[in-house]
Amino acid sequence: MLSVTILGNNSAVPAFNRHPTSQVVTQDGTNFLVDCGEGTQIQMIKYKIRRGKISHIFISHLHGDHYFGLVGLINTFNLLSHKQELHVFGPAPLQEIIEMQLKVADTAICYPLHFHTIKENAVLVDNEKIKVSCFRTNHRIECYGFLFEEKEGKRKLLIEKIRKLRIPISFYNSLQEGRDYITPKGEVVKNDSVTAPPGRAKKYAFCADTKYDEQLIQHIYGADMIYHETTYLDNMRDKAEARFHTTTRQAAEIARKAMVKKLLIGHFSSKYASLEPFYQETKEGFTNTKLAIEGSTYEVP
Amino acid sequence: MLSVTILGNNSAVPAFNRHPTSQVVTQDGTNFLVDCGEGTQIQMIKYKIRRGKISHIFISHLHGDHYFGLVGLINTFNLLSHKQELHVFGPAPLQEIIEMQLKVADTAICYPLHFHTIKENAVLVDNEKIKVSCFRTNHRIECYGFLFEEKEGKRKLLIEKIRKLRIPISFYNSLQEGRDYITPKGEVVKNDSVTAPPGRAKKYAFCADTKYDEQLIQHIYGADMIYHETTYLDNMRDKAEARFHTTTRQAAEIARKAMVKKLLIGHFSSKYASLEPFYQETKEGFTNTKLAIEGSTYEVP
Numbered sequence: 271m272l273s274v275t276i277l278g279n280n281s282a283v284p285a286f287n288r289h290p291t292s293q294v295v296t297q298d299g300t301n302f303l304v305d306c307g308e309g310t311q312i313q314m315i316k317y318k319i320r321r322g323k324i325s326h327i328f329i330s331h332l333h334g335d336h337y338f339g340l341v342g343l344i345n346t347f348n349l350l351s352h353k354q355e356l357h358v359f360g361p362a363p364l365q366e367i368i369e370m371q372l373k374v375a376d377t378a379i380c381y382p383l384h385f386h387t388i389k390e391n392a393v394l395v396d397n398e399k400i401k402v403s404c405f406r407t408n409h410r411i412e413c414y415g416f417l418f419e420e421k422e423g424k425r426k427l428l429i430e431k432i433r434k435l436r437i438p439i440s441f442y443n444s445l446q447e448g449r450d451y452i453t454p455k456g457e458v459v460k461n462d463s464v465t466a467p468p469g470r471a472k473k474y475a476f477c478a479d480t481k482y483d484e485q486l487i488q489h490i491y492g493a494d495m496i497y498h499e500t501t502y503l504d505n506m507r508d509k510a511e512a513r514f515h516t517t518t519r520q521a522a523e524i525a526r527k528a529m530v531k532k533l534l535i536g537h538f539s540s541k542y543a544s545l546e547p548f549y550q551e552t553k554e555g556f557t558n559t560k561l562a563i564e565g566s567t568y569e570v571p
Numbered sequence: 572m573l574s575v576t577i578l579g580n581n582s583a584v585p586a587f588n589r590h591p592t593s594q595v596v597t598q599d600g601t602n603f604l605v606d607c608g609e610g611t612q613i614q615m616i617k618y619k620i621r622r623g624k625i626s627h628i629f630i631s632h633l634h635g636d637h638y639f640g641l642v643g644l645i646n647t648f649n650l651l652s653h654k655q656e657l658h659v660f661g662p663a664p665l666q667e668i669i670e671m672q673l674k675v676a677d678t679a680i681c682y683p684l685h686f687h688t689i690k691e692n693a694v695l696v697d698n699e700k701i702k703v704s705c706f707r708t709n710h711r712i713e714c715y716g717f718l719f720e721e722k723e724g725k726r727k728l729l730i731e732k733i734r735k736l737r738i739p740i741s742f743y744n745s746l747q748e749g750r751d752y753i754t755p756k757g758e759v760v761k762n763d764s765v766t767a768p769p770g771r772a773k774k775y776a777f778c779a780d781t782k783y784d785e786q787l788i789q790h791i792y793g794a795d796m797i798y799h800e801t802t803y804l805d806n807m808r809d810k811a812e813a814r815f816h817t818t819t820r821q822a823a824e825i826a827r828k829a830m831v832k833k834l835l836i837g838h839f840s841s842k843y844a845s846l847e848p849f850y851q852e853t854k855e856g857f858t859n860t861k862l863a864i865e866g867s868t869y870e871v872p
Binding site: 283311345346350371 | 583609639642647664668672675
């Protein structure tokens with residue numbers, strides 16, 4: 271299962287109890303943090319995100335509302351005697367900024383902390399469960415979106431049938447990998463009679479900050495869910511263009527052209543008290559739209 | 572009137588809905604911000620602090636829980652089209668850290684922003700209303716406390732008496748400055764018959780992070796109120812010593828020896844869920860003790 275929990279859904283300035291960008295992508299018990307605006311660690315406490323489960327942090331770009339909470343989180347991990355590895359991915363000079371602040375505080379990090387400077391279309395994580403890659407978006411400064419692609423899992427055991435046939439537990443792994451089972455008497459139990467196909471591997475794209483740009487489509491085409499910014503309502507297209515942001519109807523258009531299944535919208539300007547008009551406008555262009563609400567979790571369908 | 576509003580009362584890690592250090596010292600309509608931990612700008616919104624009234628920010632030291640919210644606040648002022656001057660005081664290399672982050676975001680600050688690197692016993696602000704100076708505390712890294720000393724104000728007009736004698740408004744300033752009034756007929760109205768003495772000038776000291784150190788006393792002696800950290804309860808004296816922090820009874824001892832009138836305690840370790848034991852222990856050594864509670868305002872008596 272792949273899901274996204276929103277910690278911050280606002281653009282630049284905190285307002286109306288909305289916070290700067292941060293979200294947790296969860297896959298099979300692993301938490302990936304995407305962006306880390308100021309106050310993210312406080313939002314994590316509020317929404318009971320298990321900080322210790324975070325092994326990877328991806329920073330899209332170096333506008334403050336996307337990373338000013340990172341140094342505090344790294345510091346907190348240290349104070350809480352975090353043990354496991356933490357991998358931080360972001361554009362240069364993120365590492366320099368963080369390390370300078372740790373140095374002046376005379377702070378030595380007690381857990382394995384690895385910085386990775388990201389570049390266009392790089393594969394950032396690739397293991398048996400998931401692949402995470404990045405792609406450039408069209409923003410005022412160097413900015414990246416992130417694509418999470420699940421790997422196809424193992425076949426699912428039909429446990430009642432397996433027990434009826436008294437297949438020993440030591441063969442379960444082999445069944446999950448698709449092999450048939452041979453009984454002690456030499457009878458063949460066909461794999462698909464005791465297992466079901468694995469769940470479909472899903473694809474989620476975080477499109478970061480960007481102006482309307484169809485170049486994005488090639489990276490997110492056919493995704494099961496995307497998060498696309500809608501900083502402004504559609505009557506602000508000129509301002510959106512000038513500030514390298516996107517409006518509601520523009521985000522819907524990208525989602526439609528990219529043939530995605532579900533569109534999550536966020537990064538709302540602090541000038542708007544109500545988010546309902548964002549939902550209404552976007553939905554007109556793309557039906558399966560959801561507002562990114564802080565504390566809510568969205569399953570990738 | 573001199574008062575202190577607490578925005579964050581916790582040490583290093585946010586916990587139990589307590590936030591890292593920040594407080595607003597208000598004198599006669601001017602807001603001075605002292606320390607600016609992560610989330611300070613969000614606390615300001617919550618407690619309705621008028622951000623536009625902040626002209627000076629004092630950063631005690633470069634441990635993150637005292638300044639990680641600064642760059643966000645400076646950035647927010649910019650996005651809100653702040654106009655007035657902002658003076659930021661802190662140890663080197665605070666300016667470098669902030670400017671680096673603004674530079675990588677391609678942010679040009681649109682209001683007059685002035686950094687001042689602080690040194691031992693420097694006078695930071697000195698105008699007709701207030702003097703602010705700094706003093707070294709005994710912490711793991713370079714750290715400063717701040718002393719706020721009101722200037723004696725003008726005499727207060729006894730407005731009913733003044734009206735009865737038909738003294739023209741144009742002479743009010745002269746009366747406030749202590750001069751007598753001469754009527755058109757040449758009669759002398761003695762100043763103290765129509766004015767009262769000014770309110771007493773008050774003194775408040777923020778003692779920052781520090782281990783127990785009687786060297787502090789010379790700087791805060793006779794203050795009307797001090798804020799002193801009590802990171803730990805008194806059974807943790809060894810840990811406090813090792814980490815350059817203070818316990819409850821130690822803070823009370825400093826307050827007593829420095830002959831201050833009121834003691835405000837804060838910077839509580841995130842290991843403690845309840846603050847009541849801090850109050851009880853400190854009060855035993857110094858009766859006029861108050862717990863620093865977020866959102867509360869404490870008048871300097």
